[in-house]
Amino acid sequence: MSRLERIVAKSSFGTKPAQAARATVAPERASKVVARASRTLSEKSSTKRDTK
Amino acid sequence: MVEPPSGAPDNFFNRPRAYDLWLHTDGMEHKDRIDRLAGDAVLCAAVKHANYVGPDWEFIAGEIARYGIAVFEGWMARGIVTERCRAKGVRGVPSLPEWVRRDRALCEDIVAATVETALIRFRDDVLKKDIWDPAKGASLRTFFIRQCMWRYGDAFRTAIAARQREVRTSDIEVLDVKQVTHVEDDVIRMQTAELLFKGASSERAARAFAMHLCGYDNSAIAADLGTTIDSIKSLLKRERIRLREELNREDTA
Numbered sequence: 644m645s646r647l648e649r650i651v652a653k654s655s656f657g658t659k660p661a662q663a664a665r666a667t668v669a670p671e672r673a674s675k676v677v678a679r680a681s682r683t684l685s686e687k688s689s690t691k692r693d694t695k
Numbered sequence: 696m697v698e699p700p701s702g703a704p705d706n707f708f709n710r711p712r713a714y715d716l717w718l719h720t721d722g723m724e725h726k727d728r729i730d731r732l733a734g735d736a737v738l739c740a741a742v743k744h745a746n747y748v749g750p751d752w753e754f755i756a757g758e759i760a761r762y763g764i765a766v767f768e769g770w771m772a773r774g775i776v777t778e779r780c781r782a783k784g785v786r787g788v789p790s791l792p793e794w795v796r797r798d799r800a801l802c803e804d805i806v807a808a809t810v811e812t813a814l815i816r817f818r819d820d821v822l823k824k825d826i827w828d829p830a831k832g833a834s835l836r837t838f839f840i841r842q843c844m845w846r847y848g849d850a851f852r853t854a855i856a857a858r859q860r861e862v863r864t865s866d867i868e869v870l871d872v873k874q875v876t877h878v879e880d881d882v883i884r885m886q887t888a889e890l891l892f893k894g895a896s897s898e899r900a901a902r903a904f905a906m907h908l909c910g911y912d913n914s915a916i917a918a919d920l921g922t923t924i925d926s927i928k929s930l931l932k933r934e935r936i937r938l939r940e941e942l943n944r945e946d947t948a
Contacts, residue, residue, distance in 0.1 A: 647751060650741050651758045653734035655834035664765035667757060673760040676807050677753055680814045 728832075735835040738823060747818055756814055762836065763810040763843050771802045780844045788848045798897040800859060800922070808850035813843040858898075900934050907931055 644652070651657055656665070738755060743750035770776035773798050780788040795801055817839055821827050827838050899920055906916045917927045 647741070647754045650734070650738050651755060653730070653737040655735050656732065656738075656758055656762050658731065658836075659885045661762055661836060664769070665761040666763040668764045668768075670757060670761065673757040673764060673809075674753070676760045676764070676811050677756045677814065678758070679807075680811045680818075681748075681753070681846035683811070683815060 705878065718751060728834075730831070731834055732829040734827050735827075738835065739827065742818075742822060747823065756818075759811050759817070759839055760814055763813060763839060764806055766840060767806045767809055767843060768802065771806065773860040774829075777845065778878060779848055783841065783844055785848070787842075789851055792849075794897065795855070798899065800899065801854060804857075805847075805851050805854045809843050809847045812850060813839065816846065817842045878934045900930055903927055903930050904934050 650661075655661065699822055729804055742752050742755055767776065770779055771791065774793075777788050777790050795805075821838055821842065827833075853892050903920060906919060907913075911919075913924045913927045913931075917924045920927070
């Protein structure tokens with residue numbers, strides 16, 4: 644188990660019900676959501692930089 | 696004994712409420728809760744250390760997103776998402792129509808958009824601003840789900856509007872791509888098919904079947920609906936079986 648996996652496992656996202664819930668979603672699907680969110684964030688920051 | 700979390704705020708165990716809970720030894724529940732809050736504090740510290748970017752953030756955000764997706768998809772599938780959000784005082788939550796609940800692809804889009812926006816706000820408004828306070832007793836998980844509840848209504852409305860636009864646009868395209876002499880014929884067949892499929896399992900299924908009856912091949916239907924040829928094949932198969940069963944029922948009635 645990696646350091647990050649251990650951190651998640653000990654948090655409230657690591658309880659048995661939460662773990663079972665997470666297991667129903669493929670990591671790839673979540674990665675896509677995170678990637679889109681990150682893109683939105685970086686676009687937002689670059690717009691902020693441009694307007695400065 | 697549980698060690699104080701390395702990334703926890705300095706006064707984590709000294710705040711009155713957390714301290715009370717920490718001393719509570721009646722049952723494991725409180726101890727577990729404190730352990731989880733401590734774990735949440737470590738998670739917060741980890742993403743802060745990563746400056747909310749890069750592989751560490753992406754891994755943790757991915758796990759948070761997986762949880763959010765699972766919870767909201769479950770609520771949508773069971774038709775209780777509106778009730779759950781309203782119960783927590785979230786305003787402007789639209790009701791979930793049956794046709795949306797049955798359209799799995801649409802539900803997935805709504806949930807993905809909900810979790811995506813929630814993740815952005817969770818990072819910017821909760822984690823970065825240190826809004827979450829373990830001493831108050833609510834877990835990070837609760838904070839995140841609450842954030843998703845606030846974002847769900849907008850995500851729902853945006854996805855539905857996009858779907859309606861998509862259906863209207865593709866209606867026009869369907870008429871345009873065929874030769875003019877065949878348009879009238881197509882329209883009649885399309886209307887007949889749509890009438891037949893008023894009770895189809897989803898708008899997508901009705902549209903796929905209507906296009907199929909108009910002579911479009913599976914690849915054209917797949918392109919129109921933004922999906923794969925295989926999923927169109929199975930969708931048409933399912934609809935054929937459903938229609939046959941319905942016709943049989945009518946015959947025997």
